[in-house]
Amino acid sequence: MVSRCLCLFLLVGLVHGSSLTADFYEYEHSLKRNMLQEDERKFAGWNKDLNEDEEIVNNYLTYLKWQEFQNTRAAFIPSRPIQDYLNQIKASKVYEVLKKFPKGGSLHLHHNHVVSKSIILDIIINSSLYENLYVKTSEPNKWKLDILVNPPEGWTKLKDIQDDPKKFILTKLTFLNVMDDQARKYPTDSAIRWSLLEPLFDRTGSSLVNHVDIIKKHTEALLRAALDENIQYLETKSKAGKKVYILDSSATETHGKRFIDTDSGDKELQSISSVVENFIKTHPEFIGYKRVVNSFRRYSKERIMNDLHKAVNLSKNYPNLIAGYDLVAEEDLGYSLMFYQENFQTLLAAHDKLPYFFHAGETNWPDDLLTSMLPEDPVSTAANLYDAIILGAKRIGHGIALANHPYLMKVLKSKKIAIEANPVSNMLLGYVQDQRHHPAITYFRYGVPVVISADDPATFGYDLFTADWYEVFMGWGFDLADLRQLANNSLQYSAMSSSEKINAFEKWIKAWNKFIQEMKTEACGLHFNSDQPFISNIFPRESYFPGSTKVEVFGRNFERSICQTVLCKFGDYTSKALYVNNNQITCNSPIYFKSSYQAERQKASFPFSISFDNGTTFLSTNLTFTFMPCYSRIKSVHY
Ligand SMILES: *[C@@H]1O[C@H](CO)[C@@H](O)[C@H](O)[C@H]1NC(C)=O
Ligand SMILES: *[C@@H]1O[C@H](CO)[C@@H](O)[C@H](O)[C@H]1NC(C)=O
Ligand SMILES: *[C@@H]1O[C@H](CO)[C@@H](O)[C@H](O)[C@H]1NC(C)=O
Ligand SMILES: *[C@@H]1O[C@H](CO)[C@@H](O)[C@H](O)[C@H]1NC(C)=O
Ligand SMILES: *[C@@H]1O[C@H](CO)[C@@H](O)[C@H](O)[C@H]1NC(C)=O
Ligand SMILES: [Zn+2]
Numbered sequence: 001m002v003s004r005c006l007c008l009f010l011l012v013g014l015v016h017g018s019s020l021t022a023d024f025y026e027y028e029h030s031l032k033r034n035m036l037q038e039d040e041r042k043f044a045g046w047n048k049d050l051n052e053d054e055e056i057v058n059n060y061l062t063y064l065k066w067q068e069f070q071n072t073r074a075a076f077i078p079s080r081p082i083q084d085y086l087n088q089i090k091a092s093k094v095y096e097v098l099k100k101f102p103k104g105g106s107l108h109l110h111h112n113h114v115v116s117k118s119i120i121l122d123i124i125i126n127s128s129l130y131e132n133l134y135v136k137t138s139e140p141n142k143w144k145l146d147i148l149v150n151p152p153e154g155w156t157k158l159k160d161i162q163d164d165p166k167k168f169i170l171t172k173l174t175f176l177n178v179m180d181d182q183a184r185k186y187p188t189d190s191a192i193r194w195s196l197l198e199p200l201f202d203r204t205g206s207s208l209v210n211h212v213d214i215i216k217k218h219t220e221a222l223l224r225a226a227l228d229e230n231i232q233y234l235e236t237k238s239k240a241g242k243k244v245y246i247l248d249s250s251a252t253e254t255h256g257k258r259f260i261d262t263d264s265g266d267k268e269l270q271s272i273s274s275v276v277e278n279f280i281k282t283h284p285e286f287i288g289y290k291r292v293v294n295s296f297r298r299y300s301k302e303r304i305m306n307d308l309h310k311a312v313n314l315s316k317n318y319p320n321l322i323a324g325y326d327l328v329a330e331e332d333l334g335y336s337l338m339f340y341q342e343n344f345q346t347l348l349a350a351h352d353k354l355p356y357f358f359h360a361g362e363t364n365w366p367d368d369l370l371t372s373m374l375p376e377d378p379v380s381t382a383a384n385l386y387d388a389i390i391l392g393a394k395r396i397g398h399g400i401a402l403a404n405h406p407y408l409m410k411v412l413k414s415k416k417i418a419i420e421a422n423p424v425s426n427m428l429l430g431y432v433q434d435q436r437h438h439p440a441i442t443y444f445r446y447g448v449p450v451v452i453s454a455d456d457p458a459t460f461g462y463d464l465f466t467a468d469w470y471e472v473f474m475g476w477g478f479d480l481a482d483l484r485q486l487a488n489n490s491l492q493y494s495a496m497s498s499s500e501k502i503n504a505f506e507k508w509i510k511a512w513n514k515f516i517q518e519m520k521t522e523a524c525g526l527h528f529n530s531d532q533p534f535i536s537n538i539f540p541r542e543s544y545f546p547g548s549t550k551v552e553v554f555g556r557n558f559e560r561s562i563c564q565t566v567l568c569k570f571g572d573y574t575s576k577a578l579y580v581n582n583n584q585i586t587c588n589s590p591i592y593f594k595s596s597y598q599a600e601r602q603k604a605s606f607p608f609s610i611s612f613d614n615g616t617t618f619l620s621t622n623l624t625f626t627f628m629p630c631y632s633r634i635k636s637v638h639y
Pocket of ligand 6: 108110359397455
């Protein structure tokens with residue numbers, strides 16, 4: 001509630017026909033502006049409060065963002081194709097700090113496509129299985145990699161292929177390495193990009209990482225990669241099925257692969273479970289892991305039914321491990337959720353409801369253009385959003401098309417259905433060309449819960465979770481409180497039970513406090529020899545007795561105040577200020593004490609000055625701030 005005064009002298013002035021001062025409009029305007037901004041914040045629903053230490057760290061991040069912007073404004077990285085800027089991102093100070101930022105969980109990942117291809121190759125090359133690692137060279141550009149005994153024609157031992165086999169094969173395994181001129185030329189043509197990406201999923205997928213000796217090392221590498229970037233919790237997507245194998249030369253039909261797993265993939269899950277358990281023992285800051293069972297969205301209804309039953313069985317057998325179910329692959333080419341509606345109905349009828357985490361609305365296409373070539377399924381991609389909501393999805397993957405459906409945004413907000421945003425993936429697959437226009441900014445500010453993840457960082461070829469956070473931080477206008485909310489959302493909207501979440505938040509808060517202390521020390525150790533600050537103007541220049549008014553101070557070179565108490569001085573009255581950025585500081589005008597008799601009759605102007613060193617020295621300006629006398633309050637201001 002904003003209260004203000006209406007001035008007696010002003011009324012008198014009006015009565016006598018004299019004109020209002022420009023300052024009057026400024027004051028009125030500033031009140032409306034504050035109210036509009038405050039209402040906008042409340043609408044989004046996030047807690048933006050920071051304590052004193054967090055305030056300093058926020059100042060520091062804001063300062064680092066400003067520096068990064070100064071260094072990159074002519075080629076602003078979030079607006080550029082990420083493949084050309086990865087090294088620059090990784091070398092930046094912003095990246096270094098964001099890497100340490102406690103991100104909570106990463107909830108939208110495809111299991112076999114997160115650990116760096118280089119690490120997966122090292123794991124195999126370091127083991128005796130290197131002798132069995134073959135590459136299919138018979139069809140150029142359709143490379144395949146597999147662990148085999150006595151492979152068929154057309155396969156060559158990787159070891160024998162080149163002087164530096166690892167380096168050579170890495171050029172065939174990631175999207176960034178196989179991206180062609182056509183893809184570069186048409187950056188929003190997602191179909192071209194998918195056609196390059198999709199074959200890579202097979203190339204270093206399940207057939208490599210599920211050898212009985214590799215699966216544990218692969219899982220460990222996954223958890224380590226996450227924790228190394230301060231991600232404490234993971235949910236990954238993978239199909240259910242016979243996965244774990246040993247090599248056995250008598251299994252001639254499969255060229256040496258003997259599957260020792262069940263049809264539902266129990267062994268794989270048990271193996272992963274035990275690795276996670278051990279990892280938490282040695283890394284108690286790690287929270288945990290859950291699996292989303294997925295199917296390929298071009299499977300027949302029969303096959304989907306079978307997968308759904310597998311998922312239900314698994315979630316009954318491993319209730320703490322199985323999070324739910326999803327459908328994956330290029331949505332524009334696959335079957336719609338409507339197509340499988342009977343399958344979901346069947347589960348519902350059997351009271352076997354699974355939590356759903358559907359990829360939905362990952363498309364550039366308008367609602368009325370049908371992209372799927374499947375004649376029996378005339379439902380457009382964007383329409384999957386309706387069905388995901390009706391089927392009770394807990395979260396929605398990507399949801400790019402939601403931007404064209406503000407009413408559905410409202411539904412997601414009220415049902416607390418989170419959007420899993422994967423900014424780098426969205427850019428690489430042609431859905432978002434410039435991160436400054438990513439639709440998840442709108443979702444977040446609308447109050448739809450948003451989480452940040454990385455989809456397939458290794459198969460894309462950028463490997464690192466923090467690259468997505470760099471894009472968000474630099475391109476989305478987010479501050480420390482916003483980033484904190486993203487981390488919070490990643491635990492709150494995870495598949496963890498409420499008791500698991502209590503434990504998770506405890507671990508996360510520990511990591512948060514550690515981060516704040518470390519960054520505060522860093523921020524307060526900075527020395528600024530740069531140019532002296534100067535003030536260009538304040539807004540508004542006037543307020544009314546007796547309330548305090550938010551006064552914006554504009555100028556340059558405010559960075560020296562990051563770790564300092566900044567004071568604004570209005571005549572003899574000082575008040576504590578808040579660093580906004582290098583060019584802006586906010587302070588509150590003091591409550592001006594005067595007898596009501598005087599206040600009703602006299603306006604009082606005071607010189608404005610500011611201190612960047614907690615009051616030791618004040619920088620004087622030529623600006624004055626005026627308290628207007630008044631005789632009554634008006635209850636509210638409307639913009
Ligand atoms: C592979 O072996 C080398 C040398 O023993 C070791 O330094 C490296 O960490 C190993 N890498 C993996 C991924 O196991
Ligand atoms: C699920 O479990 C039931 C009961 O054990 C079993 O009869 C059924 O075959 C399983 N379904 C699948 C698809 O594995
Ligand atoms: C997470 O966010 C929720 C809702 O915004 C809030 O109630 C809760 O206190 C937050 N938890 C932490 C640990 O910040
Ligand atoms: C700023 O100055 C006040 C009053 O002199 C003092 O109490 C306070 O501790 C100082 N704060 C800092 C952060 O130095
Ligand atoms: C104040 O105004 C005077 C005269 O216009 C000018 O010379 C001086 O530089 C100004 N000082 C500041 C701090 O702006
Ligand atoms: Zn995905």
